[in-house]
Amino acid sequence: MTRPDPSTSVLPGTGLGTPVLEVDDLHVEFRTRSGVVSAVNGVSYSLTEGETLAILGESGSGKSVSAQAIMGILDSPPAVISGGGIHFEGRDLLTMSPEEQRKVRGPGISMIFQDALSSLNPVYSVGYQIGEMFRAHRGTSRRDAKKRAIELMDRVRIPGAASRVNDYPHQFSGGMRQRVMIAMAIALDPRVLIADEPTTALDVTVQAQVMDLLEDLQRDTGMGLVLITHDLGVVNEVADNVAVMYAGRIVERGTVDDVFSNPAHPYTDGLMSSVPQVEAKGGRLLPIDGQPPNLAAIPSGCPFHPRCSRRRLGDAAAPGRECATDLPPLRLVAPGREAACHYSEEVLGV
């Protein structure tokens, strides 16, 4: 299997700040009774301070699994990190003992999830759950922890924080619950926040409120944000850089401006033309044929080739670039642009 060269793992576009989080050739497998499912197959990226990196992909692309690997919350078994490294502030998390990992991740990296209701404990008040962060990691007293919880609820703009601190998760609306999650996530001033589909379950007006809040918090704290989503619009509005995932691999990355105005991978291109836009009625949608691949049987060669409109099969003039057998590596295709397609230059129209 060709693995992408780790030397290309530094994201283009930012050039500022030091990387706080580096994921290096990460592999995650699910070893199930019915076979091995390769969910993440060599993903590398790095995140600098204050950067927003969007991981864009459909269900089953491995975007959430790679985030769970970073957080150390994979269900294992069956999930196994079968290769690669995760470096936080220069230290490899995967070589640490579980106790060390907990001490590093706890205050350093936090995560918010799509479904806030099932991520919060229904039998504890939200104030108790937010305050738990301080009690567990800082040894704060209960009374002080509650005070800090109220401050945090104010900070995530929950109206009447002092009177709602003893309320339970079910007493909050979806948007407010997501704010509670965010309050817990930012409690210890993390350097990295991973947001896994934070607004997918929310209505658009609430989505706008939550994204606005995340942007403000990021500006204030300078934390790096990994935004996992399938929503092209959210990526365009919030992120600096984007990595597009397909079948457990990054197939394209670059700045949002570059990738969205001129995609270099046929999959990205296909996604853009299959989504209707609110600013114009547009003509007929151009969908991508077929279904996303089964991760237990990823197609040979380029995993996207069975659905690709630009695939070239049996082209004798292009040795080593046969879509059905040769896996295209993630390579530099234009300044600051990487894509995993043999024919990216054609897609770009260079």
Place this chain on the structure above:
Amino acid sequence: MSDDSSGATAASRAASPSAAHGETLLEIRGLKKYFPLTQGIVFKRTVGHVRAVDGVDLTMRRGETVGLVGESGCGKSTVSKLLVVLERPTDGQILYKGRDVARMSGRALKAYRREVQIIFQDPYASLNPRMTVGDIVSEGWAVHADIAPKKGRLQRTQELLDRVGLNPDYVNRYPHQFSGGQRQRVGIARALALRPEVIVCDEPVSALDVSVQAQVVNLLEDVQDEFGLSYLFIAHDLSVVRHISDRVAVMYLGSIVEEGTDEQVYGSPSHPYTQALLSSVPLHEPHLRGQKDRILLQGDVPSPADPPSGCRFRTRCWKAQDVCAQEAPALVDRGQGHPSACHFAEARTVVPVDVE
């Protein structure tokens, strides 16, 4: 299939999507649905009502797609259930070809249910896991036997599966053997089996991945032209609704706040809620980023069990005045070119127009 009518429909759509379509097929007048809130276990007392739908007026003409958008809890799915008589209205009328659906019974209701079909959001929960897709698609013919003679049913089923883009040899497979997009195709085939005139599509693509969503949207458009269907397309995704609809109605807390052609509602929204809703939709074009008005609504949608007096939106509206609390604004044209339920309706461009 009726080739002549589909040709005519396709031609009229191509000529001008917003032009008047055929005759009025469905007319909803003052539709209300209140669900009782009860207290007590043995002796249930009604302590109030959830006003899920509270005075909805909507007209649908033949061959037209009417989009109904709104956020969760606005009552749009209750409207769909009322339309297919899964619920009975508390008040108001649904007139289908001039006849009140609420007063239908027996044979008339049976005929109505054949002509007005529904496609649900969750393609897995809406297909019986113990039935083969062939049985699911052909089940309607057990009730409406006149549509397909017993002999040719297998062949008809296979034709339908083929039409919705499924392999006809899969008639004996079960729903779990299909992906989400394929299951939704089964749902479409089932709706088409009874040769309906109207299909109520309740969030038909919301559960699907983006690359598959487009396939299903295209399929819906194709079968509409081919079978001369009218759609009520209910969704929360404003982009999809704009793409597929000829006319769009925006719902908030049980009633329609604005209605017009897709161009009118998206291009010059005049109700503050529509404006806020549209301004919240993230745009896909990098060069349009930051060009739109950002209207961030404060707070949450009020409870439909205790809606605000007067205008439902006034508690979150930046234009609210005393009159808004006293008088519910009617859904009429106040000079902005299309009906809007706001005392201070004023057209405003929220979504930047893509000049490319």
